[in-house]
Amino acid sequence: xxxxxxxxxxxxxxxxxxxxxxxxxxxxxxxxxxxxxxxxxxxxxxxxxxxxxxxxxxxxxxxxxxxxxxxxxxxxxxxxxxxxxxxxxxxxxxxxxxxxxxxxxxxxxxxxxxxxxxxxxxxxxxxxxxxxxxxxxxxxxxxxxxxxxxxxxxxxxxxxxxxxxxxxxxxxxxxxxxxxxxxxxxxxxxxxxxxxxxxxxxxxxxxxxxxxxxxxxxxxxxxxxxxxxxxxxxxxxxxxxxxxxxxxxxxxxxxxxxxxxxxxxxxxxxxxxxxxxxxxxxxxxxxxxxxxxxxxxxxxxxxxxxxxxxxxxxxxxxxxxxxxxxxxxxxxxxxxxxxxxxxxxxxxxxxxxxxxxxxxxxxxxxxxxxxxxxxxxxxxxxxxxxxxxxxxxxxxxxxxxxxxxxxxxxxxxxxxxxxxxxxxxxxxxxxxxxxxxxxxxxxxxxxxxxxxxxxxxxxxxxxxxxxxxxxxxxxxxxxxxxxxxxxxxxxxxxxxxxxxxxxxxxxxxxxxxxxxxxxxxxxxxx
Numbered sequence: 001x002x003x004x005x006x007x008x009x010x011x012x013x014x015x016x017x018x019x020x021x022x023x024x025x026x027x028x029x030x031x032x033x034x035x036x037x038x039x040x041x042x043x044x045x046x047x048x049x050x051x052x053x054x055x056x057x058x059x060x061x062x063x064x065x066x067x068x069x070x071x072x073x074x075x076x077x078x079x080x081x082x083x084x085x086x087x088x089x090x091x092x093x094x095x096x097x098x099x100x101x102x103x104x105x106x107x108x109x110x111x112x113x114x115x116x117x118x119x120x121x122x123x124x125x126x127x128x129x130x131x132x133x134x135x136x137x138x139x140x141x142x143x144x145x146x147x148x149x150x151x152x153x154x155x156x157x158x159x160x161x162x163x164x165x166x167x168x169x170x171x172x173x174x175x176x177x178x179x180x181x182x183x184x185x186x187x188x189x190x191x192x193x194x195x196x197x198x199x200x201x202x203x204x205x206x207x208x209x210x211x212x213x214x215x216x217x218x219x220x221x222x223x224x225x226x227x228x229x230x231x232x233x234x235x236x237x238x239x240x241x242x243x244x245x246x247x248x249x250x251x252x253x254x255x256x257x258x259x260x261x262x263x264x265x266x267x268x269x270x271x272x273x274x275x276x277x278x279x280x281x282x283x284x285x286x287x288x289x290x291x292x293x294x295x296x297x298x299x300x301x302x303x304x305x306x307x308x309x310x311x312x313x314x315x316x317x318x319x320x321x322x323x324x325x326x327x328x329x330x331x332x333x334x335x336x337x338x339x340x341x342x343x344x345x346x347x348x349x350x351x352x353x354x355x356x357x358x359x360x361x362x363x364x365x366x367x368x369x370x371x372x373x374x375x376x377x378x379x380x381x382x383x384x385x386x387x388x389x390x391x392x393x394x395x396x397x398x399x400x401x402x403x404x405x406x407x408x409x410x411x412x413x414x415x416x417x418x419x420x421x422x423x424x425x426x427x428x429x430x431x432x433x434x435x436x437x438x439x440x441x442x443x444x445x446x447x448x449x450x451x452x453x454x455x456x457x458x459x460x461x462x463x464x465x466x467x468x469x470x471x472x473x474x475x476x477x478x479x480x481x482x483x484x485x486x487x488x489x490x491x492x493x494x495x496x497x498x499x500x501x502x503x504x505x506x507x508x509x510x511x512x513x514x515x516x517x518x519x520x521x522x523x524x525x526x
Contacts, residue, residue, distance in 0.1 A: 017419075017421065020369070020373070020419075020420065020421050020422075021421045021422075023367075023369045023422075024367075024421055024422030024425075027367040027422070028422075030367075031367075055357075055360055055361055055364040055381070057356070057357055057360045057384070057385055057388055058356075058357055058388075058448075058449055058451065060385060061385055061388050061389035061392060062392075078106060078108075080106070080108055081495075084106070088102065112173055113173060113174070114173050114174030114175045115145075117145075119136060119137075119140075121133055121134040121135075121136070122134040138505050138507075139504050139505035139506060139507070141189070144177070144181075144185060146501075146504035146505060146506045147504075147506060148170075148175065148185075149185055149500075149504055150497065150500040150501055150504050150506060152166065152170075152182065152185050152186065153185075153186070153482060153500055154496060154497055154500060155169070156186055156482075157479070157482040157483060157486055157496075158486045158496050160459070160462050160463060160466055161466075162466055162467055163179070163182060163183065163186070163467070166182065167179055167182050170182070183475075186475070186478065187472065187474050187475045187478050188474070190474075190478050190481065190482075192503070193478070193481050193482065193485060193503070194477050194478070194481040196481075196485065196514060196515060196516070197237060197480070197481040197484040197485055197488075198255060198256045199514065199515075199516040200235050200237060200484065200485070200488055200515050200516050200519055201230065201235070201237040201255045201256075201484075202255045202256070202333070202516065203235070203516035203517075203519040203520050204230070204231065204232065204234070204235045204237070204519055205230075205253065205255060205328075205333035205334055205337070206332055206333060206520075207519070207520050207523040208232055208234065208235075208337060208519070208522070208523055209336070209337055209338065209443070209445055209446070209523075210232055210337055210338040210339075210340060210353075210443070210445065210446040210447075211230055211231060211232050211334070211337060211338075211339060211340070212230075212231060212232055212339075212340040212341070212447065212450050212452055212453040213228065213229060213230050213249075213339060213340070213341050213347050213450075213453060214228075214229045214341070214342065214450060214453035214454060214456075214457050215227060215228045215229065215244050215344070215457075216229075216457050216460060216461055216464075217464070218240045218460070218464060218469065219464065219468055219469025219470070220240055220242070220469055220470050220471075220476050221469075221470070221471060221472075222469070222471075223242065225240055225241060225242045225243075226240070226241060226242075226243065226244035226248075227239070227240045227457065227460050227480070228240075228241065228244065228248070228249065228252055229453055229456050229457045229460070230252065230253075231452070231453065231456055231487070231488075232452065233452065233491060234488075234491055234492065234518075234519050234522045235487075235488045235491060235492075235515075235519050236456045236484055236487035236488055236491065237484045237488075238457075238460055238480040238483050238484050239252050239480055240470075240476050240479075240480055244344075244346055245346055246321055246345070246346040246348075246349065247317070247320060247321060247324065248346070249346045249347060249349070250321055250324035250325055250328065250349065251324060253324075253328045253333060253334065253349075254324065254327050254328055254331065254333070255331070255333060257327060257331055258292065258293045258294070259290055259291060259292055259293070259327050259330075260290070260291040260293075260294070260296075260297040260320070260323035260324065260326070260327055261289065261290050261291075261323060261326035261327040261329075261330040262283055262284075262289040262290075262322075262323055262326055263289065263326045263329065263330060265325060265326050265329045266322040266323055266325060266326030267280060267283075267284065267322070269318075269321065269322040269325050269326075270318055270319065270322045273313055273318045273321070273322075274313055274318075275313065275315060275318045275319070275322075276311075279306075279309070279315050279319075282304050282305075282306075283304070283319065286300070286304070288300065290330075291323070297320070297323060301316055301319065301320075306319060325349065325350075334350055334351075336351075337350075337351065338350075338351045338352070338353050338439060338443055338446050339351065339352050339353070340352075340353045340354075340355065340446055340447060340450055340453075341353075341354065341355065341450065342354075342355045342358040342450050343355070343358055343359070343433070348436075351439070351443075352436050352439070353436050353437075353439035353440065353443075353446055354433055354436040354437050354439075355448070355449045355450040356388055356391070356437065356448045356449055357448075357449040357450070357451065358449075358450070359384075359430055359433070359437060360381065360384050360385075360388070362426055362430070363377065363380055363381055363384065363423070363426060364381065366422060366423060366426060367422075368420075372419065372420065373420045373423070376418035376419065376420040376423055377420070377423060379418070380413070380416075380418065380423065380427065383413045384413065387406075387409060387410065387413060388448065390406065390409075391406065391440060391448055392448065394406060394440070394441065394444065395440060395444045395445075395448075398441075398444045403441040406438070406441060407434075407438060407441065410431075410434060410437075410438060411431070411434075413427075414427045414428070414430050414431035414434070415427070415428075415431055456487055459483055459486075459487065460483055463479065463483065485499070485515065488515055488519070489515070492515065492518045492519070492522075494512060494515075494518070498510045498512060499512050499515075
């Protein structure tokens with residue numbers, strides 16, 4: 001801020017520029033205050049401010065659909081997914097009438113009823129004193145049958161029902177079940193499902209060329225946490241933790257492995273984060289490069305005196321992130337895959353690409369104070385929309401010469417000076433992300449936005465709004481696993497009802513292979 005005495009020496013143009021800069025700073029402070037007020041309201045359980053609608057850049061730059069003709073064909077016949085039972089309806093007719101066959105009329109119906117079976121299991125005593133008991137039918141575990149367990153899981157996780165409403169529904173159709181028994185059906189003996197969700201993540205990280213990531217708030221054990229989403233067009237995986245730091249994200253990318261690995265990738269990461277060469281040399285001088293778990297890794301850092309170092313950047317944090325990234329690469333996860341995010345810092349790892357919709361949204365939400373500012377904002381948004389449309393066209397037909405032209409055009413857009421100080425600073429910041437925003441020129445197969453991730457995580461947000469949060473760790477893990485499996489089934493074209501029927505060995509259910517097999521089969525190298 002200039003002293004008041006020096007303001008009188010400025011001419012009109014300089015005063016207008018200074019005033020515009022101050023307006024920008026005031027807008028930034030107002031936004032910070034609004035965010036703090038919203039956070040306070042959320043913590044107090046009050047209603048927060050409404051979200052600003054997105055700019056619609058992706059839809060606005062889509063190619064127009066061809067006009068539909070008036071005489072378009074009908075939707076076709078209904079094809080039931082179940083076996084059709086033929087039933088003849090007879091009618092009394094006058095004598096002398098001529099029979100002309102049958103007129104089909106298809107009716108679909110649903111039968112929901114409770115069924116209780118008491119199995120009288122034969123029990124025999126062999127001559128040597130052993131007791132032989134007749135086994136229960138396949139798929140029967142506990143006192144609730146496979147159809148009931150399948151119905152409970154589908155209603156709760158895919159139908160987003162609450163536990164009290166589901167309990168009332170079951171009782172209303174005649175099922176004798178308590179609240180505790182229903183909770184057990186939802187949370188107990190689901191380790192195989194949790195493991196299968198983990199296998200789906202590993203398959204995606206090993207084979208697919210890109211993954212999109214996002215996170216959202218989550219409540220667990222009465223505390224605020226974060227749910228991280230990892231996925232693409234063929235799979236989705238959720239995991240709720242108390243932190244959303246880069247350490248947490250790298251830990252999730254290990255997909256269940258617990259080891260820490262020091263390799264060339266890890267050392268390169270340390271150098272990129274500014275860790276001194278002498279500190280890195282301490283780790284390289286040791287013969288041990290793989291550590292089984294966090295306890296062994298922390299013990300190694302203690303022996304090397306890392307915890308005693310009080311410098312910036314924190315050597316313990318950087319070395320741990322590097323060892324986690326080394327573990328990810330050692331297990332051949334994300335070896336050549338791109339991570340697509342919305343510019344949240346914790347996701348900036350490896351080959352990283354940024355969402356264009358989030359980048360343009362910053363320009364869209366920028367506060368303007370006069371006609372000059374509004375004109376500059378409109379002009380820049382138009383340039384970005386046109387550029388985005390050409391990037392979408394490039395994805396359909398990539399060419400090296402066209403990529404060079406797009407890079408030069410990017411510089412002309414984001415290095416321009418509009419006279420709107422806040423906008424110019426924003427454009428400069430976006431230009432610093434040039435490599436990540438233009439990753440699509442090197443990898444045309446990756447999307448230009450993270451709309452898929454935001455759509456995926458919506459089911460988790462709905463679950464949070466319906467049921468607030470989880471209490472037990474196993475309840476949290478089951479919720480994340482079943483939401484992951486339901487989303488993955490939907491993307492693979494598998495009905496979650498059929499999937500659960502196969503896992504619970506319901507009589508007559510379709511056989512569904514482990515989902516990670518389908519995810520791996522989707523990858524077709526060029």
